[in-house]
Amino acid sequence: MNKTIKQGAWLFVIPVVVLVAFNALIPLMTVVNYSMQETFGDNVFFWEGLRWFEQVLNSERFHDSFVRQITFTAIILLIEVPLGIAIALCMPRKGFWVSVCLVLMALPLLIPWNVVGAMWNIFALPDIGLLGYTINAIGIEYNFTRQPFAAWFTTILMDVWHWTSLVVLLAYAGLSAIPDAYYQAAKIDGASRWAVFIWIQLPKMKRVLTIAILLRFMDSFMIYTEPFVLTGGGPGNTTTFLSIDLVKLALGQFDLGPAAAMSLIYFFIVLLICWVFYTLMMKNEQQ
């Protein structure tokens, strides 16, 4: 079969191609360019092949940041997803309090990230911060600028405060979409509260929860601003996550080659995990 190909159709694609080129492709290619060469400025480049990639992948520093990052993201997901669902379940379905709850929930999401970092920094200061002072006052020694555990605790607490709302709002939207008849049917069957959650609410929320987990994974895996403002990656390197490490490498040490290689590795890790997660969820859906 012969198809007439209308060349004019290309005209409609050009704006998007130009936009994507400037927005994503050209900056990305610059990074690829840097990742394979060595430069000392003046636009003079030396070919290095995959040397920077090997160097980054074999460096203990990258391994450490990666492990910290994975640990942080895992803890964040384990706390925020169940907590978000629990809060959404407790929220009222109708009436005056719905809007009050929704506004209160949305508030943390509206605060700029560096403000969140600054807020928690002051809040957690052991001498003048309300949180830090209180913890010390009840007899627990707490100083997030000196103790690695306290630094982690504060960073996680801050992230939970900032982002659980997102999970709550998505889960709440999922819950609101369940027709009342489901609950009546379950009631007539004599199903327990727990059975209703496991067999009706959770399956019905699956789609929105997939999105919530994906969003929280990506955001927490790429977290930069809040811990940078709160701890600056310290004490020592204990809260230096991948983004913070990358910035230190690129802008602190000006190692453009290794930093570019690390960016690409970082990018592919995020892409790979998202792809695997999404494929698994979709496969599950089809069965």
Place this chain on the structure above:
Amino acid sequence: MTHIHTTDLAFEDSAFNVLLGATLSGKTTLMRLMAGLEKPTSGEVWFSGQNVTSVPVQKRNIAMVYQEFINYPNFSVFENIASPLRVARVNQSEVSRRVQAIAELLNLSDLLDRDVSNLSGGQQQRTALARALVKEASLVLLDEPLANLDYKLREQLREELPRLFSKSGSTVVYATSEPEEALMLGGYTATLHEGRVVQYGKTIDIYRKPCNLECAKIFSHPPVNIATVSKSNNSISFDGVADWLCPDSLKDNRDGNYTVGIRPHHLTLSGAAANGYSVTVPGTVQLAEISGSGSVIHLQVQGNDWISESSGIHQFSIGEQVDVHMNLNGCLYFDSEGNAVY
């Protein structure tokens, strides 16, 4: 929430009962009260000689099927049908025997292993009906269960439903807004209007002899045609364009104005006058619709908007003057309060 007026209604035991009324007439609320999902602010709900007003819903042994297809989303068809038995802790061999039997009855045997979310609407609703049947509940509430299905499936299930439930011995209450559906299902019908039960009795009796104008309106689609006529002595006059002999039932009533109600299929427009006892009045065609095998003609007759429904395809142009033949055997008479006169 719809407000239900003081209502005294006793459904026929172990029979197929229809609740007929327009949207928001209180059908669902009445069902929720029967189910125990809603507590009446006053009054009592009795079942089989027992006051069940304060019995919680899960102890009432009822089953309910909704307009939306409600099934457990992650369960297979088998597990969905089995779910009420699982709650009742019936043993495994008994569960599988009963589920198989019901699945056979509803043509679901080949689908038992499938996930409900992958089924068509009709299959999903069959699963929901199977769940209601397997429970062998003493009261089965069906809240417009066929409304979301396509035409063919609706026809088919409508035929099957009374048969399926007649074997179970359950008392069935079926809510619908379609008069046709009530007629096809047979059994008993209660007509509802704005939260009030208008009439209850054998479906065919209610259709033939509605107690008032409201009931006639609820039980007619397209709507019943009405006009004012006046009675003097033994004759009835319709605006001076037609006169006919007063029916026996009306003879002993006082003279004056009455409302006549005539169902659309009792009006014919075809050249030859309708068989039997009829009169002819002049009308103007407003709109002509053809529905497969029949014609629905909207008319203006002496300032009243009337609809005629007849079999066969008849073509009229808008504004055409026609002779409207009224079959007088189909006329219902209502007094000034709207109560039927028989």
